[in-house]
Amino acid sequence: MSQSLSRALDLLDLVSNGTRTLDALAEAVGVHKTTVLRLLRTLEEHGYVTRDSEYRYHVGSTVFTLAQTALDTRDVRGVASPVLRALGAATGQTVHLAAYDGGTVTYIDKVESRQPLRMYSRVGLPAALHATAVAKVLLGGLDDAELARVASTVDFERFTGNTIGSPAELIEEVRRSAERGWAQDHEEHETFMNCVGAPVFGADGRIAAAVSVSVPNVVLPYEGVLGLLPALHDATARISAELGFTGNSPFLPPTTPSRPSRKDTDD
Structure with missing residues (x-):
């Protein structure tokens, strides 16, 4: 590297x-002020630097632009x-990473469980917007108008007795999930499977992806799956930090089942 x-x-x-100040900078680098001034100019x-009316130097806009560009171009999948894989190893369960684009939620990575019972999901396949934890998490990043628009386009196929059945119900569940910092699929897509999901935030504070842990009932009951939420939240917080997020993501641990089974309420 050249000296200059x-x-x-x-x-x-x-x-x-x-x-x-120029004097302080020259003293710190140990060279004459004229040399420092030339480099600063x-x-x-x-x-890269800017100078105020009192001739004091500050970091310039180019530095922030470069930093934001570098963070934006980091591949979420590669970072996560x-x-x-550490979360999958710790829990022994299926772990998904999903992303949202134009009304579609797509699985972009998957860690298989150590259980013989496997999920149907595959990387590249879409996730049901009204019946998966990752979709509810990602929809939580939309504003009210866009969420209402997307919800109105959903084909509310009833996969199980617990599946959400209307736009209003989906919007309510998405907003509830966003407030507490996690979403669930309580036997809503498959009768034998429970799932919890949490958001990954980018440097701009918006939701960049969602991570979920899915567990068959024969391995853990519903309450046991909720017990995996702290590990899930820790994982998403680590990924968010790697992406440059410096805020605090919401996380309210469950106290009681957040939504009763529709198999009970529909009878």
């Missing part, structure tokens, strides 16, 4: 950490993969 480039990077690092021309 090295010094310019040192200056950028100093500015980002709060060293603001080059950085300023390219938007080791965490998904």
Whole structure:
């Protein structure tokens, strides 16, 4: 690396950490002020630093643009993969990663369980919007108008007695799930399977993907699947952090079953 480039990077690092004046910067890098000023002007021309009315230096917009671009182009699947596999190993259950695009939720990664009973799902296949935990999580990232529009297009096929049956019911469940920070599929797609899902957030604070854990009833009862929520939330928080998310994702642990079985309420 050339000496000038090295010094310019040192200056950028100093500015980002709060060293603001020309005198302080020159002292920190140990060179004459004229050399520091020349390097700062080059950085300023390219938007890496900016100077206020008191001739104090600050990080420029180019730095933030580069950082955001780098975070946006990180592949969610690649970032999530080791965490998904660790979650699968810890729980022994099926783990899914799903993404939303234009009204469709698609599985983009899957970790198979150690159980002989396997799920039908495959990477690349769509998930039912009204009967899967990942879909409810991802729909929770939509604004009210878009959620209503998408819900109105769903074919509410009744897979089981617990399957959501109307747009209003789906919207209510999606909003409930968003508030508590997790969603469930309580025997809604398959009578023998329960599932919990949680959101992965990107650097911009929006939902970038959803992760779920699915367990057959013969392996764990419904309450036992809810007991996997802390491990699931820890996994999604780790992935979110890797993607550059610095906020706090909501997580309200369950106290009682959040929605009664429709097999009971419909009788």
